[in-house]
Amino acid sequence: MNSGSFLWQVSLILQVINRGRDGMMAYRQTERVKEKRAQKRAQIIKAAREIFAQKSYQEVSIKALAKKAKIATGTFYLYFSNKEALINMIVDEMFQELLACIKEERACFTDSLDKLQASMKACIKLFVKEKEMAKILLVQVPGVNNAFNAKLIEIENEMIRFTRNDLDELKAQGRLPEEDTLVSAMAFVGSFRQVIINWLREGKPEDLDKAFATLMEYNMRGLGQVK
Amino acid sequence: MNSGSFLWQVSLILQVINRGRDGMMAYRQTERVKEKRAQKRAQIIKAAREIFAQKSYQEVSIKALAKKAKIATGTFYLYFSNKEALINMIVDEMFQELLACIKEERACFTDSLDKLQASMKACIKLFVKEKEMAKILLVQVPGVNNAFNAKLIEIENEMIRFTRNDLDELKAQGRLPEEDTLVSAMAFVGSFRQVIINWLREGKPEDLDKAFATLMEYNMRGLGQVK
DNA sequence: GTATAAAATGAATTCGGGTTCATTCTTATG
DNA sequence: CATAAGAATGAACCCGAATTCATTTTATAC
Structure with missing residues (x-):
């Protein structure tokens, strides 16, 4: 990985300084995204309610839930810490x-x-x-x-x-x-x-x-x- | 595995013939053993009833059940085809x-x-x-x-x-x-x-x-x- | 447009528990 | 007592499902 050009290093340093100064980041806060996230969370909960009404807790796999919610399995864990947390919340x-x-x-x-x-x-x-x-x-x-x-x-x-x-x-x-x-x-x-x-x-x-x-x-x- | 001595082979053949003749085996039927087996089966059922009264089906592992019944895990399968068969029977x-x-x-x-x-x-x-x-x-x-x-x-x-x-x-x-x-x-x-x-x-x-x-x-x- | 960070992905990893199996122990036969 | 079959053992295997993570995609800031 030959990422050590002088200019690149300088820009990195400047960036760090910049961030240090006012906590600025390239992509922070949100608004549209915030909304989108909330929506996706609701999507998951909706799917979960539907699926849990038909099958028992252990019969529902995260994979199946994710499929129903139209997300990848890993995505689930970006919204809930684990399966039990979800059912608890519901x-x-x-x-x-x-x-x-x-x-x-x-x-x-x-x-x-x-x-x-x-x-x-x-x-x-x-x-x-x-x-x-x-x-x-x-x-x-x-x-x-x-x-x-x-x-x-x-x-x-x-x-x-x-x-x-x-x-x-x-x-x-x-x-x-x-x-x-x-x-x-x-x-x-x-x-x-x-x-x-x-x-x-x-x-x-x-x-x-x-x-x-x-x-x-x-x-x-x-x-x-x-x- | 040098199990091919002539005498050994002959004895094996004779044995097979013997069995073929009258179905005789070295250790067949039982009585005391039959009794013992029935007892052990009851032992398992008793343990299962006790443990299932405290924990739910999936919380009870065959290992734990075997321990309670004082048998090895494998032994369980000599008496019941599987976990579900047991609970069903009970x-x-x-x-x-x-x-x-x-x-x-x-x-x-x-x-x-x-x-x-x-x-x-x-x-x-x-x-x-x-x-x-x-x-x-x-x-x-x-x-x-x-x-x-x-x-x-x-x-x-x-x-x-x-x-x-x-x-x-x-x-x-x-x-x-x-x-x-x-x-x-x-x-x-x-x-x-x-x-x-x-x-x-x-x-x-x-x-x-x-x-x-x-x-x-x-x-x-x-x-x-x-x- | 480029760089970067968050979000998303799904294959890989982990883990726990049911089931199997090579081995050892017991029992009955002669 | 020797032999062999059934009974017992528990470590190893297997499988499925929860969780993770390296990678890709998407969104933002400049």
């Missing part, structure tokens, strides 16, 4: 979205029972709208690994906790019989979960909205007469 | 056991409602007795892979189908209001599933038997007045 985002939906829907009511019903309605509404998300959260992701699975379990337990809170309030108002609200909350959440999952897996209750009504009646009766 | 066995339990318990009753209750009681009873089995069936195995997962889903759906049958009978007897029995069956099964899983995962309803009673009341109310 699930976190989804969870946040779910919580936001529930909160929003609940804000419309003051009565505990109404709020409880609003929570479940929010879930159903979101899952119907974003079937992909539902499949990932409820059907696919559980098969990742014990460590990661904990997050999913956390979400489920959070739902139970919320529900129990509502039930406790109702109980305090004397609108629920003396029962273990923990068990009731689990029954409540579990019944919804089961119907939603079956709907996702084999489209069994064809009309989820109608099933929702049936389910809510079932649970209202189950809770005991709540006025 | 799950199949468990499912059979579960079905047998339910059938037995149901046989004690003639009334549909009693039978329905007996089914769930049988499940709970078995899962309490064989917590290991419950963990594998309900908590761990879902994370194997899509193809295998189908079996687990089949089990769950089978439970729903049974339940629905009972509900349809009750409905025919005019003991249930006009409701979608599919949704009711899912709610029924789902509520039990949720409670059992939480109990397995974090021992949350400490007393599962007591929770069972609460849960059954919840669902009886949920179904509507069944006489």
